[in-house]
Amino acid sequence: xxxxxxxxxxxxxxxxxxxxxxxxxxxxxxxxxxxxxxxxxxxxxxxxxxxxxxxxxxxxxxxxxxxxxxxxxxxxxxxxxxxxxxxxxxxxxxxxxxxxxxxxxxxxxxxxxxxxxxxxxxxxxxxxxxxxxxxxxxxxxxxx
Numbered sequence: 001x002x003x004x005x006x007x008x009x010x011x012x013x014x015x016x017x018x019x020x021x022x023x024x025x026x027x028x029x030x031x032x033x034x035x036x037x038x039x040x041x042x043x044x045x046x047x048x049x050x051x052x053x054x055x056x057x058x059x060x061x062x063x064x065x066x067x068x069x070x071x072x073x074x075x076x077x078x079x080x081x082x083x084x085x086x087x088x089x090x091x092x093x094x095x096x097x098x099x100x101x102x103x104x105x106x107x108x109x110x111x112x113x114x115x116x117x118x119x120x121x122x123x124x125x126x127x128x129x130x131x132x133x134x135x136x137x138x139x140x141x142x143x144x
Contacts, residue, residue: 001079001081001082006079009077009079009085009121009126010077010079010085012125012126013077013085013087013117013119013126014075014077014087015126016035016117016119016126016127016128017072017075017087017089017115017117018072018075019031019035020032020035020070020072020128020131021069021070021071021072021091023035024059024068024070025068025069025070027062027064029056029059029060030056032055032059033052033055033056033059035127035128036052036055036127036128036129036131037120037122037127037128037129038051038052039051039129040052040055040127040128040129040130040131041129041130041131041132042054042055042058042128042130042131043130043131043132043133044058044131044133045133045135063097065097065098065099066095066096066097066099067095067096067097067099067104068093068094068095068096069093069094069095070091070092070093071091071092071093071094072089072090072091072115073089073090073092074088074089074090075087075088075089076088076089077119082121083120083121084118084119084120084121085118085119085120085126086116086117086118086119087115087116087117087118087119088114088115088116088117089114089115089117090112090113090114091111091112091113091114091115091133092109092112093109093110093111093112093113094106094108094109094110095110108139109139110138110139111135111136111137111138111139112135112136112137112138113133113134113135113136113137114133114134114136115131115132115133115134116130116131116132116134117130117131117132118130
């Protein structure tokens with residue numbers, strides 16, 4: 001692959017991880033699901049969800065009263081071949097259940113974790129084929 005093709009693939013994969021966080025926090029679950037391949041594996045915390053149907057079922061099961069922000073940082077993508085890439089990023093997760101009408105109180109970061117990703121190039125562009133979440137640090141007493 002040419003260097004420009006590699007840079008383009010890296011940028012597209014980083015765009016996917018950023019869009020995932022933005023759509024998830026805005027409860028645009030259909031848009032989250034479109035970031036995945038039809039048979040994708042999403043394993044946020046040790047429970048695997050396979051395919052867009054199961055992923056959507058999981059997402060729609062999130063509490064409607066939850067206010068969350070998934071801050072994604074330290075994104076690193078490795079293009080492994082034409083149409084394939086892996087990635088990793090760090091997640092800073094802020095959450096408040098039963099938020100007030102306006103601004104939720106800031107209690108700090110709920111957890112710090114990693115997403116380990118596998119990306120593939122499809123007819124519809126780059127998509128997430130696998131996303132594994134791993135908790136690295138979690139606030140004591142947190143149940144998120």
